[in-house]
Amino acid sequence: MCALALLTxxxxxxxxxxxxxxxxxxxxxxxxxxxxxxxxxxxxAPTGETSPTGFHILRASVDExxxxxxxxxxxxxxxxxxxxxxxxxxxxxxxxxxxEATTYLYRVRAVYDEAGDATADSAQSNAAxxxxxxxxxxxxxxxxxIVAFAAVIVHLTRRARAGHVPKIRRIAGLEAVDxxxxxxxxxxxxxxxxAGIGEVxxxxxxxxxxxxxxxxxxxxxxGTRLTTPCHDPIMMQIMRSVSEQAYLDIGRPDAYNADDxxxxxxxxxxxxxxxxxxxxxxxxxAIFLQGVFxxxxxxxxxxxxxxxxxxxxxxxxxxxxxxxxxxxxYTLIGEELFAASAYLSGEGHLLSTxxxxxxxxxxxxxxxxxxxxxxxxxxxxxxxxxxxxx
Amino acid sequence: xxxxLPLAICFTMGVLMLGQYFVPHAASQDLFRRTQEWLQxxxxxxxxLGLGSLIHLHWERIRRQSANWRYSVxxxxxxxxxxxxxxxQGNLQPARKLTPTSTRQHEDGTYTFKDTTIxxxxxxxxxxxxLRGDQVHIVLADGSTAxxxxxxKVADGDDGDDGDGRLTxxxxxxxGGTPPDAGTGFAVVRPGADLFSWLFKYVQTPLDATMFSxxxxxxxxxxxxxxxxRNLEATLMxxxxxxxxxxxxxxxxxxxxxxxxxxxGFPTALKDWILDVPxxxxxxxxxxxIGLGAIAQSFRIILGLERTYLGGAD
Numbered sequence: 001m002c003a004l005a006l007l008t009x010x011x012x013x014x015x016x017x018x019x020x021x022x023x024x025x026x027x028x029x030x031x032x033x034x035x036x037x038x039x040x041x042x043x044x045a046p047t048g049e050t051s052p053t054g055f056h057i058l059r060a061s062v063d064e065x066x067x068x069x070x071x072x073x074x075x076x077x078x079x080x081x082x083x084x085x086x087x088x089x090x091x092x093x094x095x096x097x098x099x100e101a102t103t104y105l106y107r108v109r110a111v112y113d114e115a116g117d118a119t120a121d122s123a124q125s126n127a128a129x130x131x132x133x134x135x136x137x138x139x140x141x142x143x144x145x146i147v148a149f150a151a152v153i154v155h156l157t158r159r160a161r162a163g164h165v166p167k168i169r170r171i172a173g174l175e176a177v178d179x180x181x182x183x184x185x186x187x188x189x190x191x192x193x194x195a196g197i198g199e200v201x202x203x204x205x206x207x208x209x210x211x212x213x214x215x216x217x218x219x220x221x222x223g224t225r226l227t228t229p230c231h232d233p234i235m236m237q238i239m240r241s242v243s244e245q246a247y248l249d250i251g252r253p254d255a256y257n258a259d260d261x262x263x264x265x266x267x268x269x270x271x272x273x274x275x276x277x278x279x280x281x282x283x284x285x286a287i288f289l290q291g292v293f294x295x296x297x298x299x300x301x302x303x304x305x306x307x308x309x310x311x312x313x314x315x316x317x318x319x320x321x322x323x324x325x326x327x328x329x330y331t332l333i334g335e336e337l338f339a340a341s342a343y344l345s346g347e348g349h350l351l352s353t354x355x356x357x358x359x360x361x362x363x364x365x366x367x368x369x370x371x372x373x374x375x376x377x378x379x380x381x382x383x384x385x386x387x388x389x390x
Numbered sequence: 391x392x393x394x395l396p397l398a399i400c401f402t403m404g405v406l407m408l409g410q411y412f413v414p415h416a417a418s419q420d421l422f423r424r425t426q427e428w429l430q431x432x433x434x435x436x437x438x439l440g441l442g443s444l445i446h447l448h449w450e451r452i453r454r455q456s457a458n459w460r461y462s463v464x465x466x467x468x469x470x471x472x473x474x475x476x477x478x479q480g481n482l483q484p485a486r487k488l489t490p491t492s493t494r495q496h497e498d499g500t501y502t503f504k505d506t507t508i509x510x511x512x513x514x515x516x517x518x519x520x521l522r523g524d525q526v527h528i529v530l531a532d533g534s535t536a537x538x539x540x541x542x543k544v545a546d547g548d549d550g551d552d553g554d555g556r557l558t559x560x561x562x563x564x565x566g567g568t569p570p571d572a573g574t575g576f577a578v579v580r581p582g583a584d585l586f587s588w589l590f591k592y593v594q595t596p597l598d599a600t601m602f603s604x605x606x607x608x609x610x611x612x613x614x615x616x617x618x619x620r621n622l623e624a625t626l627m628x629x630x631x632x633x634x635x636x637x638x639x640x641x642x643x644x645x646x647x648x649x650x651x652x653x654x655g656f657p658t659a660l661k662d663w664i665l666d667v668p669x670x671x672x673x674x675x676x677x678x679x680i681g682l683g684a685i686a687q688s689f690r691i692i693l694g695l696e697r698t699y700l701g702g703a704d
Contacts, residue, residue, distance in 0.1 A: 032416040096419035132415035139412050153689050203684040210698040233440025262447050263440035269601035281458055302608040316680045318673055326616035334676045338683030349695055357686040
């Protein structure tokens with residue numbers, strides 16, 4: 001095997017052909033071994049000699065030692081790197097785990113004519129194995145950011161518990177919650193609460209549940225019926241539980257009616273049709289649209305508007321916000337939705353997390369300004385630091 | 391206990407999932423995949439409860455003949471018909487017309503071809519697609535049928551799994567019959583799929599499309615209210631909206647270019663500037679706030695500061 005390689009090198013040298021040098025193979029970083037191996041090489045043709053028309057990659061497993069060409073067509077002559085995805089170990093059936101990886105050696109073959117007769121092979125590379133990595137190095141800034149953010153939250157929460165409760169600005173949409181419930185009570189009409197079509201694992205849905213708890217307490221206080229159609233059966237169970245607890249907390253367990261929180265369907269537009277039907281038939285005086293909404297947002301909000309209800313909406317889907325702003329009386333824009341539970345509860349340790357959020361936002365804005373100035377000066381330090389690698 | 395145990399589970403899983411995001415190793419990916427499967431499993435149990443609620447609510451309305459009880463009859467009828475047909479036929483898979491591009495004959499007399507017309511997130515989405523090992527009838531070009539299987543006895547690496555759990559192709563294998571010419575196409579039909587497919591295609595899909603199409607009218611009515619120039623902000627929005635609409639209207643752009651040759655393409659450039667600069671800037675500000683809000687909310691939940699979603703008392 002070695003003799004054959006030596007012979008190839010001698011033949012190439014005799015024909016005045018230069019072989020690639022410095023061939024290195026290494027595991028693709030920051031992956032689960034599924035991206036395989038990266039191969040890099042150097043090539044510099046001596047002055048006046050023929051340049052290659054391209055390169056082929058040859059691979060051999062350490063156990064077998066037999067090099068085979070793995071590139072169907074020669075790579076371009078100006079290429080000096082190649083990713084061998086086929087070196088990745090196979091995925092085990094039905095899991096994300098992988099079989100044990102094979103260790104490979106590589107050569108790079110410079111091709112000097114179209115027929116492939118005149119070639120020059122490099123020396124073999126180091127042995128390399130595709131491995132799953134334990135840490136994604138290009139997510140470091142995210143990790144640092146999260147740790148710093150968590151530290152600020154913990155610090156401010158402790159301060160709040162010691163009596164330093166931060167003040168936050170008035171949010172019109174949340175101030176209007178009690179007004180909307182009061183209006184429904186005066187008119188003797190029900191309140192409709194729609195928690196969107198998101199799953200409970202989505203943060204906006206959880207924020208919606210927190211607002212729902214407050215709405216359930218108030219409606220229980222005022223003795224107003226609260227109708228809650230649900231898109232997801234898991235959500236239905238949670239909403240029932242939250243509602244029941246809210247009525248218990250205000251000392252009116254008798255006012256709780258499990259049938260007022262009900263599952264409709266998991267089909268997006270069938271759900272929109274059902275909720276529209278409830279709006280038109282029951283004519284609620286107040287409608288809350290809080291959570292994850294997609295294309296049905298405007299269908300619901302416009303129907304609610306047509307029945308004359310006071311509407312308070314909120315979502316984290318920025319594409320749906322303009323629809324809510326156009327069709328609803330009040331809209332919680334993005335972060336206001338997440339701040340709602342803290343705002344409505346008025347508890348210091350929860351309000352402190354909103355202060356932490358503001359600090360993080362100010363820091364990010366400073367980074368944006370400094371980064372933009374540095375970028376204009378040709379320094380991409382901050383831009384590279386925040387580079388996203390998924 | 392009723393609160394402490396869920397809080398402990400929430401903290402443990404929250405920290406675990408947060409850490410998982412930074413670990414690309416296959417074991418970490420597998421943990422994430424398994425938690426997603428747990429969620430699906432919980433969803434199935436919850437669906438039973440959801441169906442119970444739906445049936446109970448509408449049955450009571452019918453029994454008491456309360457207001458609009460006839461709608462409840464329609465709901466329950468739809469539920470019974472769709473579920474009944476699905477259960478009797480034993481599948482939820484519509485018949486699919488496929489075009490083989492690389493039919494291959496094997497030494498044992500079987501044929502295979504790769505169906506690349508689908509992209510599935512996971513093979514565990516039972517009922518959404520043909521799965522490995524499913525029996526199918528293959529209607530060949532000459533009208534004859536052959537019994538086949540999905541992905542049966544297919545060597546690893548030929549099953550279309552691109553390594554990230556996403557199936558990009560499935561291999562259909564069958565024996566006998568005349569293989570169709572490339573491009574002529576043939577149908578792969580799971581036995582008894584037709585009525586359910588028909589109901590889905592000709593009842594549910596048009597109803598969904600009807601609801602979706604209402605959006606066009608609602609956009610017009612919402613825009614009419616929102617764009618009234620009541621104050622400075624509303625006037626600015628009206629002007630910006632008009633500029634964007636006109637910039638997207640080919641006859642207006644053409645007329646502008648004809649009447650004002652000194653400033654060709656101005657409406658399009660203005661529209662692009664509005665969308666790419668002020669619109670994008672405000673949108674990014676909102677997205678930034680949403681991101682930070684979501685992180686803060688997540689921390690409140692993981693650290694147990696926020697407990698309302700648990701429902702129960704301490």
